[in-house]
Amino acid sequence: MFSLQRNLLFAVIPVFLCSSIQADDPLPSWNETSPKHRLIQYVKDSTTEGESFIPVEERIAVFDNDGTLWPENPLPxxxxxxxxxxxxxxxxxxxxxxxxxxxxxxxxxxxxxxxxxxxxxxxxxxxxxxxxxxxxxxxxxxxxxxxAKHPRFDRPYNELGYQPMLELLAYLRANGFQTWIVSGGGVDFMRVWTEEAYGIPRNQIVGSVGKTHFEMRDGTPVLIKDPEIDFVDDKAGKPVAIHRQIGRRPRGAFGNSDGDYEMLQWTTIGHAPSIGLIVHHTDADREYAYDKAPKSSGKLIKGLEDAAKRNWIVVDMKKDWKRVFSAE
Amino acid sequence: MFSLQRNLLFAVIPVFLCSSIQADDPLPSWNETSPKHRLIQYVKDSTTEGESFIPVEERIAVFDNDGTLWPENPLPxxxxxxxxxxxxxxxxxxxxxxxxxxxxxxxxxxxxxxxxxxxxxxxxxxxxxxxxxxxxxxxxxxxxxxxAKHPRFDRPYNELGYQPMLELLAYLRANGFQTWIVSGGGVDFMRVWTEEAYGIPRNQIVGSVGKTHFEMRDGTPVLIKDPEIDFVDDKAGKPVAIHRQIGRRPRGAFGNSDGDYEMLQWTTIGHAPSIGLIVHHTDADREYAYDKAPKSSGKLIKGLEDAAKRNWIVVDMKKDWKRVFSAE
Structure with missing residues (x-):
């Protein structure tokens, strides 16, 4: 019995250490710079009684996808x-x-x-x-x-979620936040892989939508995807879609381009406590560098101009992230 | 100390009895007729390993509102x-x-x-x-x-949820089901009171939607409700809206009119295990009696015709419900 207990003890220690590390550092892929400290402070304040406390039902965090949770180059x-x-x-x-x-x-x-x-x-x-x-x-x-594999990173696309953002998603959820995607991408495209890649369930995806119609085909109900666009979830459309599907103003908005500008406004202006964050692509070595004149999507001008005034966090990918992708 | 323990004991007994009754009978306002037994069997099968087991993430139940969860007379x-x-x-x-x-x-x-x-x-x-x-x-x-109070029942409208359906909502949720509203009513109208009245959160309301636009007004972001209708969530629109917001075929659909027919088809046909249920308004004494020629909304012809073939439960309000509303 003694040796069994000893074995158990040794088996338990690493688990204990791991969870202790995780508790101490919920964002291990973030450098010890201002964005990380502000994110942690925000989560602490949101979950501690006081003037910045957020009731659980209001802990809604919305994330753009292309360029915020995974790359948008060489093309979305x-x-x-x-x-x-x-x-x-x-x-x-x-x-x-x-x-x-x-x-x-x-x-x-x-x-x-x-x-x-x-x-x-x-x-x-x-x-x-x-x-x-x-x-x-x-x-x-x-x-x-x-x-399919990404031409530069040679990995399946759904394994290219930014590691620091994956940690942020998990950290928020561990503190009672609902994490939602609010993206210009198609809902039907995203739903296939978001649960596994990001831990975000199928009903927490807000995106662009094509018209669809219902019919009975050989006695079985089907939904047919039609060519007309129903809704483009970008710019001023994002707050509209958030209202339609979530029904609350979020308390956190995370984006990377001016397509996320109105979502950041809707989340943060006159709506404390709240947090806004912009991922700035500054890292041509590890990922891509772009803002004013991106090669594909992701133009970022207004967001950078107004970030200081609005107290939005600007993440400098090169400076603030230890790594961009998970180790293989 | 002895008397304190005795008091504690007596305080605990009623709680224990209550929860025991509830566990034995999750649907106390339903008579011991076929609908109640089928609902309980369905929930048992859904949550027990076997061929009718439903994984938690697929336990989605959709409920029409007007005439299914609360009355639709004298007008919606x-x-x-x-x-x-x-x-x-x-x-x-x-x-x-x-x-x-x-x-x-x-x-x-x-x-x-x-x-x-x-x-x-x-x-x-x-x-x-x-x-x-x-x-x-x-x-x-x-x-x-x-x-405002209902002209016949003299209660606030949001206290007129059908007691048997409130029990069903709670019973499903206690067994891991997500309960959603999928109604022709307006999303913005419903969200105000559904959490308190039904225990259904703001982001689980699917309904008709008016156009809305975002603007900055005196430096503050607002959403303005515009006069154009964006989407009518009725008939063949219901499966479309379910797909858009929930992103899965439900495993249970609960309605009362032919406006719910396609939602019942989408949920049940070629999609076992699943359940479909129609509330048939047969009780003019306690509520209203209507189907083929309702005074306001709620026409029910096709649903009744096809219920047997589709194995949908038809609830006869008069026969199957012990009470319609909660005791005051």
Whole structure:
């Protein structure tokens, strides 16, 4: 019995140490700079009786996705998915042979793709995201995630969540916060992998939405994804969508671009206690560096200008993050 | 010390008995008829390892509101709110003196109101629900609930939840189900009182939605309710809205009219294990009796026709419910 107890004791010690480390440092991938200290102070204040205490039902934190929780380069990942899908589907669509946009995709002709603008983008999304059931679409995204890899980081896209942000999500949840995604990305695209990648359940995803209609097909109910866009969850649309789905003003907003500006305003202005945070992409070595003139999405001008006045935290990725991605 | 312990003992016994009764009978306001037994069997099967087990994340139950959780007579309560608001606001709107619809409301001229149809209804809703901030609207609903009483039952509207359904909501939640409202009523109207009345939080309300826009007003962010309707959450719209906000097919659907038919299909057909239930209003003495030709909303024809084939439970309010409302 003695040796069993000794073994037990040795088995318990590492667990104890680990949880003790975690309790001491809930954000181990953050450097000991101001953003980390402010985040920890905010969570402590929110959960301690006093004037900055937040009742549990009001602990709502909203996170943009592209550029805030995972990268948005070389292109937003949903667009890479659409391009990969055009390539996969082209052989079974002989009628696409005449289509200049499809040909540009197949040839990797980025110039033509860029010139096609929003209209071209919308067309690529319609060709790959609609005319199918919601179940078929989910299967397509799942299959893509199993095989596709990011061209620079050589990992599946859903393993590219920023490690410091994953820690922040878990830290907030451990302190009674609901974590929500509020992204310009498509809801149906995100839902497939957010639970596993971020610990965020399917009903806490707010995003852009395409029209969908219900029908009975061979005696079975289906939802068909239609080509019309119903709602674009960006800029002033974000507070509207937050109101519609969450029904409360959040107490924390986390973004990286001017598409998140109104969400930051709605969360923080005249609404204390609250916190606003902007991830500033400053790290070309480990990830990407952009703000005023990004290569794809993620323009950040107003947010940087107003951050000091609004007391929003600006995270300098290079300076404030120990690592960007998890160790493999 | 002995007497203190004795007192403690006596204090504990009633609590113990109560919780024992509750555990034995989670649905005390339901008669011992088939619906009650099927509901209990469903919950037992859902939570017991076996072929009808439902993982916790899939335990989603959706409830229509008007006629399912509270009455919809003499008119849907949101419409009564709109009429009461017209009366309250009329003195400060001299321009309404020329308006035939407003005059019909003020005179209680039901014939003119009915003849105005959907267009008239939309106008009344726009006059009382829009052009104001979401915060102002919420205050209006709160104030109305404090003073208005149902003409027949003489209680505040938010105290008219059907007692058997309140027990069912609590029973499902106690067994790990998320309970959601999926109603044709307005989301902003419902959210004000659903948490207290039903135990359903603000972010689990799916309903009809008006357009809203964000703006900065005197340096403060506000959402303004606009007159345009964005989405009507009825009939084939219900599965669409469920997909958008919940992102999973429910495992239980509870309704009372053909407006819930597609939601029942989406929940149950080809999607076992699941349960569908229709509240049939058969009790003119204690509540109302209607199906094919209701006085206001709540037409039920297809649901009754197909219930047996689909194995949906039909609740006969008169026969299956011991009481309709809580004892005062």
């Amino acid at each position: 990942f949903q667009l890479i998915f659409a391009i990969d899908e055009i390539r996969r589907l082209a052989p079974s669509h002989p009628e696409w042979k005449e289509d200049k946009l499809v040909q540009a995709v197949l040839k990797g002709d980025v110039k033509t793709l860029k010139e096609s603008g929003r209209k071209g983008l919308g067309k690529l999304l319609a060709m790959t995201h609609t005319g199918i059931t919601t179940v078929e679409f989910e299967t397509r995204v799942q299959n893509w995630l199993k095989t | 309560f949101q419409l009564i709110f709109a009429i009461d608001e017209i009366r309250r606001l009329a003195p400060s709107h001299p321009e309404w003196k020329e308006d035939k619809l407003v005059q019909a409301v003020l005179k209680g001229d039901v014939k003119t109101l009915k003849e105005s149809g959907r267009k008239g209804l939309g106008k009344l809703l726009a006059m009382t629900h829009t052009g104001i901030t979401t915060v102002e609207f919420e205050t209006r609903v709160q104030n109305w609930l404090k003073t």
